[in-house]
Amino acid sequence: MLDTSLDFTYSFPAVRGIQAGREYYIAMCRLKLIPKIFMFDEEEVPPEYRSQRVINKSRIPSIAQYMIENPDEYVFSSLTASIDGEIKFVPFDDRPTSQIGQLIVSMDARFLINDGQHRRAAIEEALKQRAEFGDETISVVFFKDAKLQRSQQMFADLNKHAVNTTRSIGILYDFRDPLALATKEIVHKNHFLRQFVDAESPTLAQLSPKLYTLSSIYSTMKNLLRKTKSQTVSVEEVEVALTFWDKLYQTIPEWRMIAAKELAAAKLRSTYITGFSVFLEAVGLIAASLYFDHKDTSFSKLDGLSGIDWTKSNPQWVGRALSNAGRVSNSLESVRLTSNKIKMQLNIPLNEDDQKYESKLS
Numbered sequence: 001m002l003d004t005s006l007d008f009t010y011s012f013p014a015v016r017g018i019q020a021g022r023e024y025y026i027a028m029c030r031l032k033l034i035p036k037i038f039m040f041d042e043e044e045v046p047p048e049y050r051s052q053r054v055i056n057k058s059r060i061p062s063i064a065q066y067m068i069e070n071p072d073e074y075v076f077s078s079l080t081a082s083i084d085g086e087i088k089f090v091p092f093d094d095r096p097t098s099q100i101g102q103l104i105v106s107m108d109a110r111f112l113i114n115d116g117q118h119r120r121a122a123i124e125e126a127l128k129q130r131a132e133f134g135d136e137t138i139s140v141v142f143f144k145d146a147k148l149q150r151s152q153q154m155f156a157d158l159n160k161h162a163v164n165t166t167r168s169i170g171i172l173y174d175f176r177d178p179l180a181l182a183t184k185e186i187v188h189k190n191h192f193l194r195q196f197v198d199a200e201s202p203t204l205a206q207l208s209p210k211l212y213t214l215s216s217i218y219s220t221m222k223n224l225l226r227k228t229k230s231q232t233v234s235v236e237e238v239e240v241a242l243t244f245w246d247k248l249y250q251t252i253p254e255w256r257m258i259a260a261k262e263l264a265a266a267k268l269r270s271t272y273i274t275g276f277s278v279f280l281e282a283v284g285l286i287a288a289s290l291y292f293d294h295k296d297t298s299f300s301k302l303d304g305l306s307g308i309d310w311t312k313s314n315p316q317w318v319g320r321a322l323s324n325a326g327r328v329s330n331s332l333e334s335v336r337l338t339s340n341k342i343k344m345q346l347n348i349p350l351n352e353d354d355q356k357y358e359s360k361l362s
Contacts, residue, residue, distance in 0.1 A: 010037065014103035014142075016089050025089065025103045025142040026078070032134030035124035037111045038081060055117050063122035068129055070176070076123075076138055079116035084145035085109020103142065112145065166202040168214035179225070182233040182241065183218045190245045192259055193217065204269070211258065211265045216277035223284030226292065244287050244299055251305040272310045273321045273338075278330045279310070282321075282339035286348065293351070304346045316341060319361060337361055 012027035029037075067074045086106040091098035113120055119138075127133055165173075174180040187193045197217055198210035222228070224244055225237050249255050254274050257263035269275035283305070290296035312322060320337040323329050336357040340350055350358065 008107040010105040010107060010109075012103045012105070012140075012142075014089065014101060016091075016099045016101070023089070023144065027103050027140050027142055028137045029079075029140045030134060031123050031136050031138060032127060032131075034079075034120055034138065035127065038079070038113050038120050055121060057121075059118050060121045060125055063118060064125035064129075067122065067126040067133065071130065071133075076119050077116075078139040078141050079119060080114045080141045080143070081116075082112045082114055082143050082145040083109050084112065087142075087144060110145075114143070166200060166215075167218075168198065168202060169200055171214050171218050172199045177229055178231065178233040179221060179227050179229060180218065182225075182238050183214065183221050185238060186221065186241050186245060187214065187217060189242060190249075192249050192255060193245060196258065196265065206269075207266045209265050211268065211275060212277065212280065216280055219277065220280040220284035223281055224287050224291075226288050240291060240297070243297075244284075247299045247302050248283065248305075251302055253306060254310070271312060273312060273317055273328065274310045276321070276328045276330065278321045278328060278334050278338055281330075281335045282342060285335070285339040286342055286346070289343075289348065289351070294348075301346050301348060305342070308342065308345055333357065333360070 010033075012025075012029060014025040014027035017024055017026065083105060085108055087109065088104045089101055090104060091101040123133070123138070171177075171180045171183060187197050187199075193212075196209075196211035197214055198204060198208065198212070199214045201208075201210075201213055202215070204210055204213065221241060224241060225233065227233060249259075252274055254263060254268050254272055258265055258268060265275065273279050283302070287299055287302065290299055290301055294301075309316075312326065312328075317338070318324060318326070320341050321328060321334060336354070340354050340358055343350055343354065
């Protein structure tokens with residue numbers, strides 16, 4: 001039994017629980033201890049002899065920067081770790097059912113992260129720049145180590161049912177990214193978008209009554225305002241965006257038919273390319289060119305959109321918005337080539353970048 005009187009131990013305030021007949025402990029751990037006590041498996045060890053995946057080092061800077069830029073708001077979920085060594089749980093009172101106490105761990109014990117290795121590395125990186133993080137805490141779920149096979153199964157079980165949030169949900173719940181805020185403001189203020197934008201789904205079901213995903217509107221806003229994530233969006237730029245979306249509603253007859261319930265969103269998607277993100281993002285690029293390069297602040301050139309044949313059966317979209325097999329494509333190249341074709345129809349000159357994409361098509 002572990003001698004709790006020894007100086008060479010770690011002590012964590014903890015709550016004891018039971019899962020699958022095994023004890024586990026939820027403890028508070030200071031951030032400055034995280035890099036010191038939690039280990040990674042060596043990358044050169046073959047996968048079958050590791051208990052977790054090799055860390056993706058490219059993810060670390062962005063997670064660390066998230067902490068540094070949001071010192072009063074950052075949130076991390078619990079780490080999950082196994083302890084290979086002597087441990088003892090000491091309740092705060094003498095009741096046999098007491099589940100609150102101190103988790104005492106020998107300093108000779110080995111801690112192995114089962115879930116959260118990227119958070120651990122990001123914490124270490126953030127501490128180098130802001131040492132004051134060290135006295136803050138993160139919750140850690142500790143299990144008594146049951147050797148390699150059990151640790152590997154824990155990793156598989158912890159990640160088996162994990163589902164990443166959709167891009168649209170990420171935008172919807174993001175209150176730090178100015179472009180996400182501007183996108184949500186536009187959707188709220190534009191009557192058509194407010195009715196026909198799905199704020200949650202990554203893609204639309206075939207019979208969905210919605211027309212676009214929130215992420216499609218966000219991508220179009222990036223093109224329109226020539227912004228990247230986290231760049232400031234001014235009040236004037238929001239007004240520019242509102243003008244753009246109003247202009248689109250005025251010039252796309254299918255949109256007005258949908259608003260008047262003369263056309264179903266599903267029918268639009270099955271017949272026209274105007275029901276897809278490739279169209280929105282392409283027109284966003286054109287609008288940016290009109291606004292920034294040609295000083296057309298009212299987007300008057302977009303009036304010509306109403307005279308374009310947007311049907312999927314129109315062969316001019318093949319190799320651009322449509323693949324050779326007739327499927328809608330939303331790749332960057334498809335967006336650029338679709339934008340080029342629309343520019344040609346609106347008599348807007350192609351710039352140097354546009355010409356490069358046309359050369360690829362040829």
